Amino acid sequence: MEQVAERGLTSAEVAERVAAGQANDVRRRSSRSVSAIVRANVLTLFNGVIGALWVLIMIFGEWQDGLFGLVIVANAGIGIVQELRAKRTLDRLAIVNESPVRVRRDGSDTEIPPRQVVLGDLVLLSSGDQLLVDGEVVDADGLEADESLLTGEADPVHKRPGDEVLSGSFVVAGRGRYVATRVGRDAYAARLAEEASAFSLSHSELREGVTRFIKYVTWLVIPIGALLTWSQVSRQTSVGEAVTGTVAGIVTMIPEGLVLMTSIAFAVGVIRLGRRRCLVQELPAIEILARVDTLCLDKTGTLTSGGMELDEVRPLRDDLPVHEALGALANLDPDPNPTARAVQARYPESPGWTATAKVPFSSARKWSGAEFDDHGGWVLGAPDVLLPPGTPGYDEAGALAATGLRVLALCRVASLRDPDDLGTVEAAAVVVLRQRIRPDAAETLAYFAGQRVTVKVISGDNPESVSAIATSLGIPGGERAVDARTLPEDDPEKLAEIMEANTVFGRVSPHQKRLFVGALQSRGHTVAMTGDGVNDVLALKDADLGVAMGSGSGATRAVAQVVLMDDGFASLPSVVGEGRRVLANIERVAGLFLTKTFYAIVLSLLTGVIGLAFPFAPRHSTLINALTIGVPAFFLALAPSNERARSGFVPRVLRLAVPAGIICATAVYLSYWIAQSGSATLEESRTSAVITLFVAAWWVLVLVARPYVWWRVLLVAAMAGLFALALTVPFAREFFALTLGGPAAGLTAAGLGVAAGVVLTGVFVIARSRRAAPGPGDIKSAQDRPADTLGA
Structure with missing residues (x-):
């Protein structure tokens, strides 16, 4: 040794x-290994179900009806590629971090x-x-x-x-x-x-909601599939026709692209943040970013730049070697902290004093010191900690701190043998340090104010100094600073009440920062905590989202979910915005996928009970799903959005998807039954059902795609144009087995789709009005929905 x-x-x-x-x-x-990524995207329950159904179609049906099998390739391929891109981004930034x-x-x-x-x-x-x-x-x-x-x-x-x-x-x-x-x-x-730190996309309301959808659908597929199979076989049709009808119903029930879109949205969010030099160490943090409603900031290193400069030294006694003592203390530690470096810049040479005892700085003590041969003990730290009120230098230090300066007291003590009892403390000088406010701090804080994200400034510095800086940055309530030493730590309810009512807190210990986060969380807030020093570690760990500065201590970067590699406080709005984009868009596309699932369930039940042939073939389902869900969802899932996420993802989606699915299914089956009641052939009847279903499902897309900007209007119009081409181009019409029974049949089918669209609009208006009702933490400002452009 x-x-x-x-x-x-x-x-x-x-x-x-x-x-x-x-x-x-x-x-x-x-990140997880490449093999784990491939297994997670290929060996899924839905891929297995769709693969088995595809095999049945290849055996008993026509190959055109097996197009839905490409979903397996698309889901696996796109998911693997996007996650590998995210893995490379994460691994590269993790090495830098x-x-x-x-x-x-x-x-x-x-x-x-x-x-x-x-x-x-x-x-x-x-x-x-x-x-x-x-x-x-x-x-x-x-x-x-x-x-x-x-x-x-x-x-x-x-x-x-x-x-x-x-x-x-x-x-x-x-x-x-x-x-x-x-x-x-x-x-x-x-x-x-080992287990807790493994790469995971779970532990989030969004992922759990999607998993619940999948579980419910899985339970429904088996009995409804059995009923549908029995109804199709009992019609005394060929085995191929029975299998085709059954497969069409089951495939449509499966929201196979929802999991893919969720994974893609998370992965793309990581890649986008990576380009902004933001390391997301845990992917569920993307969702938490969107839910943040309270942001706790540590002043030093966040609102102010990490470095400081010595402004002046004001001796209080002429008989004490103030400058020599400062030189001795500043040059004592070979690895000085920022305060010691600022003093060291003014006093680069040590006077040659020999230290016999040293007490390093800690956030809990708020001072450091040393005892020197023939020169006694000297400490440098917070004036309101070292000096009793009324002693020389106390009032002067308080007045300077109120202007936003950082003020320290240089004191002489009898001995440092017991750091908890310094005995008689003699004030020798007031040391004034100037902090540099980040040039982007005011603009960033204004963004959070506009987004109704409450900012709490939590600092270990003098309350008056923190208040002065907060006021200069325009933080609401910044003029009222709370001294954390007066807070009731043993009364969590009272502490939470004080935290709600105030914005600026000074003289906060590392232990109290942790209590503050817990107090805010007890009031239902989703709390993000930023920091760069070792005194922020506990609070960063307990916060819903810990954000560390890249130049901060290794401990803070290790426990934070997000690391701002370039120390860019101004990048926080884009970080929060990325999380909001992901959640708002996933909720949007989930409505599309679940609408499809519910109209398929209703159609399958009606078909099983009434005993008619299923209203459309698998190739029809492929066409409609691609134009009303698959292609639009891909663009909508990656579109810009700044709508803050709220809890209740599953109920909100179901409030739209369930009635929308029932309305679409009712219109489709009515159209199909009217055609079957006349002289239409099975192919003509199914074409009528396809037209009605497309119009109704396309209108759901129109409603979900809001707000309307140029690219969304173009996207929705393009889907309608492609369907028109499928109906009119001979090759496409033959490929998708579309046969119009005449103008009257087409107008009737389209008219039923339009009627369904009118009812759907009413349902969406009611659902949106319920969603807009004020709730805890909701944002009701129009600023929550800024101009939405594809390049934003």
């Missing part, structure tokens, strides 16, 4: 361990990717680092680790030489070194997260 602590591993020892498989090779959680690990090898310190850490490596730690492998501490300098992600205990744990450290914890103060004793899948956190 002593030898490793001096020089680390040699290159030869590293190569030997890599060859022995003792490297930190763990699976990325951002990986925090390098500092190790000592061959006697020199170097940075390597996490996967290159091997058993026995000497790993160097500093504040903000996440531990990626297990190990034993070799030396520690005020080293404190937060193991809350593993144990649930929020209090930092002091680590001394010989202590065990576990992967999944992170450094909150101090620095040190440890030797890796377990790497890869043997590491503690890797064993815990």
Whole structure:
């Protein structure tokens, strides 16, 4: 151990361990393997059902009726391609997002990717680092680790030489070194997260809603298919005709493209965000993006740029070596935090004081300090934490903080042997730091205000300083800052009430940030939390959506669902907008697919009970599904949209799909029965049914495609034009077995479709009015639906 602590591993020892498989090779959680992607898209229940039906048609029917079999190829092919594209995007960004690990090898310190850490490596730690492998501490300098992600205990744990450290914890103060004793899948956190961190599209209301639809349809297909089969066989027709009618009904009942469109929408969302340098580490985060109604911002690194600059030093006593003390403190840590770097820029040289004791900075203490030979103890930190009210410098620091500056107090203390009791504290100087507000902050906040997303500014800084910055950015309620030290942590209901009523909170501890997120969630809010520092980790983990800055600590990037690789706060609107686009469009196309399912169910039941031949053949179903659902849904699922998602996805879709399906089926069967009652042949009767069904289903598309912009109007018109060509072009008419029984039959069929369209319009108006009724968290502003263009 002593030898490793001096020089680390040699290159030869590293190569030997890599060859022995003792490297930190763990699976990325951002994507699954290619084979898993292929299996998930090919080996599905619906593909199996459709494949079996296709085989029956190939045996007993005509090949034109087997066109629906192409759905299997299209579903699998498009799904695999899109998910592979998303996988490449995720994997590429995940590599960029990986925090390098500092190790000592061959006697020199170097940075390597996490996967290159091997058993026995000497790993160097500093504040903000996440531990990626297990190990034993070799030396520690005020080293404190937060193991809350593993144990649930929020209090930092002091680590001394010989202590065990576990992967999944992170450094909150101090620095040190440890030797890796377990790497890869043997590491503690890797064993815990092996199953939970696997790539998944589940755990979302949208996915669960689609799964429920599939489950319900699966239950219905078996009995209705059996009834339909019996009715077709009992008509004493040929086996081929009976099989064709049965297959036509069952195939139409299956919403085979809904799962595909959902997967594509998620995958394309990931790719689009990837182009904006946003890493989505878990695909369900795409949905959560759309549901966010409360955004908690950490001021430093989010509203303000990460760096600071020392503005001035105001000595309070002429008899104390203020400038020397600042130089000594700033140059004490070889890996200084942003505050120490700002002071170090003014005092680049240490006065040569020898430190006998050190206390590193932590967000909980809000100060750091050291004790020096012949110069006593010195601390630098928050004035309202170190100084009692009324003491020299307290009022001056408060007045400066109220202008938006960051203010620290330099104090002399008797001893640092007990950090919890500093004894007598003498104020020596007020240190003023200037923070740079992000130029895009005001515009981004204005976007969220327009979208009725409530912003909460949560910071560990002085409340007056946070309030000044919030007010300058125009945040509503920013002038009223709450000191988090006065909040009732033991009364969750009261805390939630205060969180609802206020916007700006200062002097917030890491533990309180976590409580704040929970309090907002208890009021039914979907909470997003942004942050870049190690003090934000717990809140990021508990929030519905954690958003980390790319330049932030490795711990924050590890627990966040979304990482803004370029630190672009201005990219948050596009991130939220992408989530809204996905959910709003999936709900839109789900209405199309489920309408088809319900009219197929009703038609199959009517056919089974009455005993007529099924109203159309599989090729007719293929034509109508392609023109009213398949092709339009592909474009609508990827279209721009900014409508905020709400809970209740399944009931809303069913309120439209069930009555729409019943209306379409009634009109189709009436058209078919009228044709059958006359002298029309089976082919002519089915053509009448196809015309009625297309008109009714096309009108559902017209209603669902709103709001009408040029490309949507063109899309809807193109579908009608293609159907007209199928009716008029001889080759297409023959291919799809369309035979008009005369002008009167065609007008009757079209008229019934138009009548169904009128009723459908009334149903949609009623359903939309119910949807527009105010509800918790609903957005009622017209800004929720901006101009919608294909290139948006």
